[in-house]
Amino acid sequence: xxxxxxxxxxxxxxxELLRRHVAMGxxxxxxxxxxxxxxxxxxxxxAVTGGIAMAFSVxxxxxxxxxxxxxxxxxxxxxxxxxxxxxxxxLLFLELFGLVVAALFSVIMVLGTGPQDPVxxxxxxxxVAVASxxxxxAVGSLAPHELEGVLILIGVVGxxxxxxxxxxxxxxxxxxxxxxxxxxxxxxxxxxxxxPLVGVAYAVALAGAAAYIAHxxxxxxxxxxxx
Amino acid sequence: xxxxxxxxxxxxxAVAITHSYGRKLVLDGASLSVQAGEAVAIVGENGAGKSxxxxxxxxLIHPSFGELRVRGRVGYCPQIPxxxxxxxxxxxxxLFAPVLGASEARVIREGRTLLDELGFPIGDRSPTRDLSGxxxxxxxxxxxxLGGARVLLLDEPYQGFDHGSYVSFWEHVAGWRADGxxxxxxxxxxxxxxxxxxxxxxxxxxxxxxxxxxxxx
Numbered sequence: 001x002x003x004x005x006x007x008x009x010x011x012x013x014x015x016e017l018l019r020r021h022v023a024m025g026x027x028x029x030x031x032x033x034x035x036x037x038x039x040x041x042x043x044x045x046x047a048v049t050g051g052i053a054m055a056f057s058v059x060x061x062x063x064x065x066x067x068x069x070x071x072x073x074x075x076x077x078x079x080x081x082x083x084x085x086x087x088x089x090x091l092l093f094l095e096l097f098g099l100v101v102a103a104l105f106s107v108i109m110v111l112g113t114g115p116q117d118p119v120x121x122x123x124x125x126x127x128v129a130v131a132s133x134x135x136x137x138a139v140g141s142l143a144p145h146e147l148e149g150v151l152i153l154i155g156v157v158g159x160x161x162x163x164x165x166x167x168x169x170x171x172x173x174x175x176x177x178x179x180x181x182x183x184x185x186x187x188x189x190x191x192x193x194x195x196p197l198v199g200v201a202y203a204v205a206l207a208g209a210a211a212y213i214a215h216x217x218x219x220x221x222x223x224x225x226x227x
Numbered sequence: 228x229x230x231x232x233x234x235x236x237x238x239x240x241a242v243a244i245t246h247s248y249g250r251k252l253v254l255d256g257a258s259l260s261v262q263a264g265e266a267v268a269i270v271g272e273n274g275a276g277k278s279x280x281x282x283x284x285x286x287l288i289h290p291s292f293g294e295l296r297v298r299g300r301v302g303y304c305p306q307i308p309x310x311x312x313x314x315x316x317x318x319x320x321x322l323f324a325p326v327l328g329a330s331e332a333r334v335i336r337e338g339r340t341l342l343d344e345l346g347f348p349i350g351d352r353s354p355t356r357d358l359s360g361x362x363x364x365x366x367x368x369x370x371x372x373l374g375g376a377r378v379l380l381l382d383e384p385y386q387g388f389d390h391g392s393y394v395s396f397w398e399h400v401a402g403w404r405a406d407g408x409x410x411x412x413x414x415x416x417x418x419x420x421x422x423x424x425x426x427x428x429x430x431x432x433x434x435x436x437x438x439x440x441x442x443x444x
Contacts, residue, residue: 002325004325005325005326008321008322008324008325008331009322012311012314012318012321012322015313015314015318016311016312016313016314019313019354020313068311068312069311071305071307071309072309072310072311072322074287074309075303075305075309075370075371076322076323076326078285078286078287078301078303079323079326079327079373079374080326080327080374081325081326
């Protein structure tokens with residue numbers, strides 16, 4: 001795998017996404033709206049809600065990136081790209097984008113909430129971003145259209161938001177690790193334990209799922225030659 | 228599969244291709260064989276499976292049944308341009324550069340030459356979303372031609388072209404044939420049939436063809 005085959009798709013994904021100014025504004029404003037509207041129920045509760053709601057932004061952007069790229073990707077793979085190169089390029093840009101948004105959002109929440117452990121709060125929000133990108137790319141690869149993708153996103157993140165991190169179902173969802181870390185940073189959840197590792201493991205598993213889907217969806221022949 | 232073609236073997240050979248979308252049969256034993264230096268038109272009613280056959284030949288979908296052999300790089304121009312809305316023409320060319328075995332500058336230069344020949348507004352740095360339908364289609368076609376494809380699969384490639392661009396397109400087809408490329412053009416225009424070597428008419432499964440072969444030169 002040549003680096004250029006990853007960097008160029010990553011760059012173009014970034015340009016395509018960042019030029020959608022209105023969508024970018026909405027995507028970054030959404031978790032702020034969740035955070036602000038939850039403050040009336042307590043700053044701790046708002047931190048957990050706002051942190052998990054950031055998945056709407058980052059996973060939403062990832063779903064959109066995957067779906068808009070689908071028809072172009074077919075041509076790019078036909079031209080010689082490996083599907084995993086395109087996926088990795090997209091993953092790199094979106095993770096960078098997600099980490100930056102999460103860092104900015106963490107600062108706002110630390111100032112607004114005054115958590116017991118500000119660093120842990122930041123780690124939890126970054127974990128949301130880390131898991132959101134492969135989650136969004138996997139959903140974007142599977143969903144036939146944007147509507148289905150968005151509904152899956154709303155369903156998964158919405159359920160995670162309504163559950164306590166101690167509930168069994170919450171532990172099966174992709175943002176449980178981050179939920180537990182953020183909750184512990186503001187004193188509403190038990191000790192984090194292995195939660196950060198679970199969050200990272202979930203992200204890696206989702207990236208693997210996205211890679212598998214990309215592989216199975218690839219054109220029948222990528223190589224120049226006879227088939 | 229190992230290449231066992233003789234030198235004179237067709238560059239594209241699709242035999243008895245059958246394909247269904249769910250329960251709907253769209254291709255029933257269609258065959259298409261194209262030699263080097265040959266231009267073939269595919270015609271047929273709406274729903275006859277022309278675009279599906281092109282996508283199968285490009286390797287984008289697996290046929291339910293049938294055999295496909297392709298010798299050489301395929302350039303595929305889809306009916307609906309597969310482009311990023313907010314990238315401009317030059318950025319699209321740059322996106323293809325890493326896999327074409329040439330520097331980005333060289334690929335962009337080659338692409339700009341192709342676009343210029345097709346009458347694309349070469350100085351236009353607008354994102355493709357803001358281009359006219361014809362200009363988008365010219366970029367769509369140019370991307371299919373990048374990198375020296377030997378088999379060109381062009382699915383109604385001149386939608387939105389003005390008259391001059393349309394004439395220029397067919398002059399290019401003549402040039403590609405002379406260069407030994409295998410060219411397949413899906414068309415609905417009967418006037419095009421005088422410009423190709425051979426015609427393959429597809430019928431809706433269970434339906435009949437209209438005997439258009441006589442229109443070929």
